[in-house]
Amino acid sequence: MINPLLLYYPITLLLFIYSYGFVDLNLTLSSNPILFNFVTWVQHLVYFNRPLSLKVFIVLIVLLYLLYSITLLFNYSLKRFPWRPVIFLAVILSLSYPMLSSDVFKYLFAAKELLVYHANPHLVAPWVFEGDTWLRFMRWIHTPSPYGPVMTALAIPYYILGFGKFVPTLYLFKLDQIFWYGLSIWVIGKLSKSTRAQLFFALNPLVLLEWLVNAHNDAPMISLLLLSLYLFSLGRRLPSLISLLFSIGIKYVTIIFLPFIFLKKKIPFNSILYTLYSILFLAPLLYHYSSQYQPWYVTWLVPFAALSGSTLLMSLTAAYSLGALLRYIPFIQTGLWHQSATYFALLTFLPLALTALYFLILYLFKHYHDSNYSSKR
Numbered sequence: 001m002i003n004p005l006l007l008y009y010p011i012t013l014l015l016f017i018y019s020y021g022f023v024d025l026n027l028t029l030s031s032n033p034i035l036f037n038f039v040t041w042v043q044h045l046v047y048f049n050r051p052l053s054l055k056v057f058i059v060l061i062v063l064l065y066l067l068y069s070i071t072l073l074f075n076y077s078l079k080r081f082p083w084r085p086v087i088f089l090a091v092i093l094s095l096s097y098p099m100l101s102s103d104v105f106k107y108l109f110a111a112k113e114l115l116v117y118h119a120n121p122h123l124v125a126p127w128v129f130e131g132d133t134w135l136r137f138m139r140w141i142h143t144p145s146p147y148g149p150v151m152t153a154l155a156i157p158y159y160i161l162g163f164g165k166f167v168p169t170l171y172l173f174k175l176d177q178i179f180w181y182g183l184s185i186w187v188i189g190k191l192s193k194s195t196r197a198q199l200f201f202a203l204n205p206l207v208l209l210e211w212l213v214n215a216h217n218d219a220p221m222i223s224l225l226l227l228s229l230y231l232f233s234l235g236r237r238l239p240s241l242i243s244l245l246f247s248i249g250i251k252y253v254t255i256i257f258l259p260f261i262f263l264k265k266k267i268p269f270n271s272i273l274y275t276l277y278s279i280l281f282l283a284p285l286l287y288h289y290s291s292q293y294q295p296w297y298v299t300w301l302v303p304f305a306a307l308s309g310s311t312l313l314m315s316l317t318a319a320y321s322l323g324a325l326l327r328y329i330p331f332i333q334t335g336l337w338h339q340s341a342t343y344f345a346l347l348t349f350l351p352l353a354l355t356a357l358y359f360l361i362l363y364l365f366k367h368y369h370d371s372n373y374s375s376k377r
Helices: 004-022 033-048 050-074 083-094 103-115 149-161 166-192 195-202 205-213 218-233 237-248 252-262 269-286 295-300 302-308 311-326 329-334 341-376
Strands: none
Touching: 004 033, 004 050, 004 083, 033 050, 050 195, 050 205, 050 311, 050 329, 083 166, 083 205, 103 149, 103 166, 149 166, 166 195, 166 205, 166 218, 166 302, 195 302, 205 218, 205 295, 205 311, 218 237, 218 252, 218 269, 218 295, 237 252, 252 269, 269 295, 269 302, 295 302, 295 311, 302 311, 311 341, 329 341
16 A cells, blocks of 8 residues: 555645745746746746636645545554655745745845844834835735744844845745754654654644745744743753743744743643643634634644644644635635635634534434443343
């Protein structure tokens, strides 16, 4: 039987090709005729044949989730995590274009503001630097960086190593995502002692797209939170605190773990785990579905579901991650986000609701069967 991990390669390569159709029409990645014609060809699909582009996206997502399910079943008793094939997949995805988000441009421009314009990116919006060529393909240029100073610090080395050029800076930063992705896998393995838990996180399609393809800063934020949790479990509270502070310095949401570090009373690990999961689940729901709630927020839950070891929670989280990816359908279909909150909520929560219903029916059937068996004895 073919290892399902091998089937990821053709799907990943197709996703790699498809991603370059989302290159902004104001951005030229390369003047090389071969590369230029390749990008132009895929752009024609994404920008000028949206019905076909939507079909391609849905097929890729469905195939990824089918492989995800099959791989978890096939490798259920795998003793060692398959680092080589997974990292190879991560490299391909990291070299893909950030197809569904321009947030990475915001991270890199923050470093440019600091190094080139000697301005504070957390106070000064990019639009102030009118005439900068990066502004042609950036989004949200009217607001300062909403992220913490650690995020800007992380982007600075790649701007320097890229000699201030956009393309090398972008890909150096994206390749850095592999480190954070690998760190999360490693920590999950240390905490759970389960290859299944590692695979559940590592091959989750939402994680692959949002962390590796779109290069969101949720990758270092969550990785450092997990590292803090691991150090905390070893009783190393000071290193745990330092790791957590770096995580908070990227995005402030992980401050929720801070009280646990200072509590003198020992709390069971599972209690901490489920508390973090619950808060991270509820936090994005405070946002308005059509504007502020973002699909990559759901990646916060995946590692904690993996650590729980609960088949129910893992299944619900996987379904939720599918719903998060479905939120991109209106954008791919029209190029706009102008849909009702109800429509976005339906896309997001329908897979979760159907999965929950499936488990409820199983529970009721088992309860009914057990009751009948007991009454016949």
